[in-house]
Amino acid sequence: xxxxxxxxxxxxxxxxxxxxxxxxxxxxxxxxxxxxxxxxxxxxxxxxxxxxxxxxxxxxxxxxxxxxxxxxxxxxxxxxxxxxxxxxxxxxxxxxxxxxxxxxxxxxxxxxxxxxxxxxxxxxxxxxxxxxxxxxxxxxxxxxxxxxxxxxxxxxxxxxxxxxxxxxxxxxxxxxxxxxxxxxxx
Numbered sequence: 136x137x138x139x140x141x142x143x144x145x146x147x148x149x150x151x152x153x154x155x156x157x158x159x160x161x162x163x164x165x166x167x168x169x170x171x172x173x174x175x176x177x178x179x180x181x182x183x184x185x186x187x188x189x190x191x192x193x194x195x196x197x198x199x200x201x202x203x204x205x206x207x208x209x210x211x212x213x214x215x216x217x218x219x220x221x222x223x224x225x226x227x228x229x230x231x232x233x234x235x236x237x238x239x240x241x242x243x244x245x246x247x248x249x250x251x252x253x254x255x256x257x258x259x260x261x262x263x264x265x266x267x268x269x270x271x272x273x274x275x276x277x278x279x280x281x282x283x284x285x286x287x288x289x290x291x292x293x294x295x296x297x298x299x300x301x302x303x304x305x306x307x308x309x310x311x312x313x314x315x316x317x318x319x320x321x
Contacts, residue, residue, distance in 0.1 A: 149202045152192065154211060157223050159192035159203055161185040170200065175243050175262050188246060189220045189227070190234045197235075226274070230254075233274035233303035236311040247271050251292045256301070270315075272301045294318055 293300035
C-alpha cells in the first residue's frame with residue numbers, strides 16, 4: 136500500500152509537458168513556474184507555461200521532474216526522446232553531457248546562440264537577468280579536432296563578449312573535462 140501512495144505522490148510532483156517541434160512546452164502550473172523561478176529552467180511564456188530547450192527537457196525527464204507527452208498524449212521515454220532530439224540538433228548527445236555535468240555542479244547553463252557559442256554559464260548563485268554569464272562553453276568530443284582558425288574564432292567570441300572561454304571535452308565514458316582559455320598580454 137505504501138508503494139502505491141509513493142508512486143501517486145511522484146506522479147503529482149511531475150510536470151506534464153508536450154513535445155512541440157524543437158521545444159518542449161510545460162503545462163501552466165505552479166510546479167512549472169516554481170521550477171523556472173527557482174532554477175531558471177526554460178523561458179516563461181505569457182500564458183504561464185514554460186518553454187524548455189530539448190537539453191533542459193531531457194535533463195528534467197532524467198531527473199524524474201518532467202513527463203513529456205507526444206502528440207497522441209503518450210509518454211515519451213528517455214531513449215525515444217534522445218532519438219528525436221538527435222534528429223533535430225546536431226551533436227546533441229555531446230552537448231547534453233556538458234549541459235548535465237554543469238547543471239549537476241550547481242551552475243545555471245543557457246544557450247548562447249546570440250554570442251556564437253553553444254552555452255553561457257552563470258556563476259553559482261547568479262540567475263540570468265541578475266548579472267551577466269561568466270563563461271561561454273563549447274562542447275567537444277575528445278576525438279574531434281579543432282583547427283587553429285576555429286580555436287581562434289571561439290577565443291575571439293569569448294573575448295569580445297567579455298566572458299571566459301571553456302572547452303568542455305567529453306570522453307568515451309561521457310565524462311567531462313573543462314579547459315579555460317584566457318588571453319594573456321606579455
